[in-house]
Structures are given as structure tokens and as C-alpha cells.
Amino acid sequence: MKLTEVLKALNHPIRRDIIARLKDGPATAGGLAKAYQVSKPTMSTHFSALKEADLIRGERDGVTITYHLNATVAEEAMSALMDLLGHNDAAASKSSATSNSRKPEPSP
Amino acid sequence: MKLTEVLKALNHPIRRDIIARLKDGPATAGGLAKAYQVSKPTMSTHFSALKEADLIRGERDGVTITYHLNATVAEEAMSALMDLLGHNDAAASKSSATSNSRKPEPSP
């Protein structure tokens, strides 16, 4: 899971809305595309952004692609964000959790 | 709390690192700036992005500005992200939590 890709993917209202919809269950690309006032190619790039972050997966059934949420990556992202934003109680856990701790790049 | 601003603010490694550092306690702008290989004006824009999202607050003490994390907004953001990415058990809670549920914009 690449947090950068996930945050980039989440940083658009349409893409967040797609995530929210897919939480209720899978949906087809065309079906989702109808819900927003953008062209289908634009929707295609939104799907690509979400796929690149591995937040959604698509399965082709004939001519239709059905997207579903990738719960694993969603939870990994939550964990990473919790690690970043979650409160620390008393700054006790320096090397707290799953992801990389702060890695500064000091002067060379 | 504007999720868009928060996600925009988090979508940069330096800014995420600043958040991580401020979790350990307040830090001065100049002190933080030294930790990265970018110019001070660039750091200033990063601080601005974080301030615009209200993730950090700065207090001027003479000529020095000390930044500290805004834990309230951080937790609100976590809550909103949990609402978005957190698992739903069985898609039972349609109108689940604090933030706005899906608001589609159907064809006019």
C-alpha cells in the first residue's frame, strides 16, 4: 500500500464518492459514470487513479466492468492514517506501528 | 473541518513528516525548516497548506513562530476518513456517522 497514491486517489470528491458507493457493494463502471456530470473518459481516469492506489479492483464480465472495493488496502490506509493522525496519548510510542516512522533528510 | 483541505495537506511527504514531528510536541518554523532540503519559502508554503487545513496552529513569540498540532482537527479528519474507509460490517449503517453521506448529482 502506497500512502501517497491512496491520498492522491482520495483527494477528489468524485473518487471519494465512488469509494462510498462501493462500500454498499460492487457497481459497474457505466452505472457509476451516470451518477456524475463528467464525461466517460474523465470517469475512466478517476477509476484509473483508484485502481492505481489499489483501492478498487475491476472484473470484466463480457463488455461490462464491475468494480468493488479493496477492503484490505482501505484498512491498511486507515492504519497508516491512524498512525499519522491518531493521538499519541503521551508521546510514549516513538516507533509505534506498521508504517515507516519519520525519516528526516538532514543536511548532507 | 474540510476534508478536501486536509487530504491536500497530507498529500506531501514533507507535510506528513511535519505532522509526525509535531505529534512529539511543538516546534519552531525555523527548526522544522532545517530538517528538510528545501528553501525556507518552500517550507513557508508547506506551513500555509497545513494551516489552511487547520491541522497546525502557529504562535508568534517575538520573531519565532512555534507550531503545534491541532489535535481536534486531526481527530475530526480521522473520523471522516474512518467513515469513508472504515469497514461497514455488513453495509448495515447507511447514514452512519458524523459527516455527510453520499450526495450524488444525477443528470439534470
Next chain:
DNA sequence: TTCTTAATTAGCCTTGACTCTAATTAGACT
């Protein structure tokens, strides 16, 4: 094969993000 539907790719344009150097404000000290 030809037609229709679903989705993506290609090409283009506009806007916003990120970075820099140079100049400017703001405060403290001599």
C-alpha cells in the same frame, strides 16, 4: 461481416501544485 454498446487511449488545453531566487515585512538588539 456489420452494428451497437462499454470502456479506454490519444491529443489537447487549462488550472493548480511545487519549487526556486530575490525582495519585503516584522521584531529584537546594539
Next chain:
DNA sequence: AGTCTAATTAGAGTCAAGGCTAATTAAGAA
């Protein structure tokens, strides 16, 4: 006042994101 340090603003350049129309691929149906 003059000067030093801390931080921001101004201006400019590069690059990625987001959007469109038009063209292309892929699959199924006539």
C-alpha cells in the same frame, strides 16, 4: 538609525491533475 535574524510575499518556471472531444479497442448481437 542601523543591523541581524525569522518568516513571508512576489514573480517565474516546471510539471502533474483534471477536463474535454475524437478516435480506438473489445465484446456481444444481428
